[in-house]
Amino acid sequence: MSHSLELTSTDILLVVDVQNDFCDGGTLAVPNGDQVVPVINGLIDCFHHSIATQDWHPADHQSFASSHENQEPFSTTELSYGSQILWPDHCIQGETGSGFHKDLDQDSLELIIRKGFRKEIDSYSAFFENDKSTKTGLAGYLQNRGIKRIFLCGLATDFCVYYSAIDAIKQGFETFVIADACRAIDMDDSLARAMTHMREVGVEIISSDEL
Numbered sequence: 001m002s003h004s005l006e007l008t009s010t011d012i013l014l015v016v017d018v019q020n021d022f023c024d025g026g027t028l029a030v031p032n033g034d035q036v037v038p039v040i041n042g043l044i045d046c047f048h049h050s051i052a053t054q055d056w057h058p059a060d061h062q063s064f065a066s067s068h069e070n071q072e073p074f075s076t077t078e079l080s081y082g083s084q085i086l087w088p089d090h091c092i093q094g095e096t097g098s099g100f101h102k103d104l105d106q107d108s109l110e111l112i113i114r115k116g117f118r119k120e121i122d123s124y125s126a127f128f129e130n131d132k133s134t135k136t137g138l139a140g141y142l143q144n145r146g147i148k149r150i151f152l153c154g155l156a157t158d159f160c161v162y163y164s165a166i167d168a169i170k171q172g173f174e175t176f177v178i179a180d181a182c183r184a185i186d187m188d189d190s191l192a193r194a195m196t197h198m199r200e201v202g203v204e205i206i207s208s209d210e211l
């Protein structure tokens with residue numbers, strides 16, 4: 001199916017977490033994460049507006065297994081706001097790992113929204129922190145600029161892209177995920193669950209060649 005989606009000035013590209021730690025050699029490398037970079041650079045050229053998110057954690061962040069006694073990375077624990085997967089240390093503020101991939105075309109990014117910067121709380125979504133109530137302000141920013149449709153790409157499909165897409169729909173935006181411009185962590189079937197849930201709530205899964 002190839003319906004061409006005409007892009008207008010009320011569309012925005014949201015580039016999620018294309019950072020060194022999620023790419024080859026990073027501490028939380030997403031398989032083939034680097035492959036999204038040329039695809040996303042092409043998309044940035046097509047869109048009137050592009051913004052990005054940046055995972056941005058203090059060194060003692062509660063989402064790190066190393067911040068808890070006797071916890072291995074990729075295990076799950078209960079924090080004050082509910083269950084939280086514990087990750088290897090990644091995307092530490094100001095370090096190389098939290099920098100954007102060197103080939104990502106950052107010049108046209110109009111806004112960079114940092115998330116997970118508070119020690120006590122993680123943030124997968126670009127709209128809400130993991131307590132599901134603390135706002136990042138992104139919805140207001142997009143509404144204020146008259147944005148109607150959000151197109152998501154980046155890392156990882158089954159975590160930050162997924163949570164951002166679900167919240168984008170909830171905030172009333174028409175929401176698209178550009179599948180070939182994303183890569184997944186895929187632990188315990190998380191990719192299949194994320195895709196099913198996104199489709200259920202009306203997120204459209206498209207390919208970059210439809211744009």
Ligand code: VGL
Pocket residue numbers: 016017055087124155156157158159160161
């Ligand atoms: C992410 C796990 C932890 C992501 C961020 O960008 O998908 N995943 N922090």
Ligand code: ZN
Pocket residue numbers: 055056057063090091116
């Ligand atoms: Zn993180």
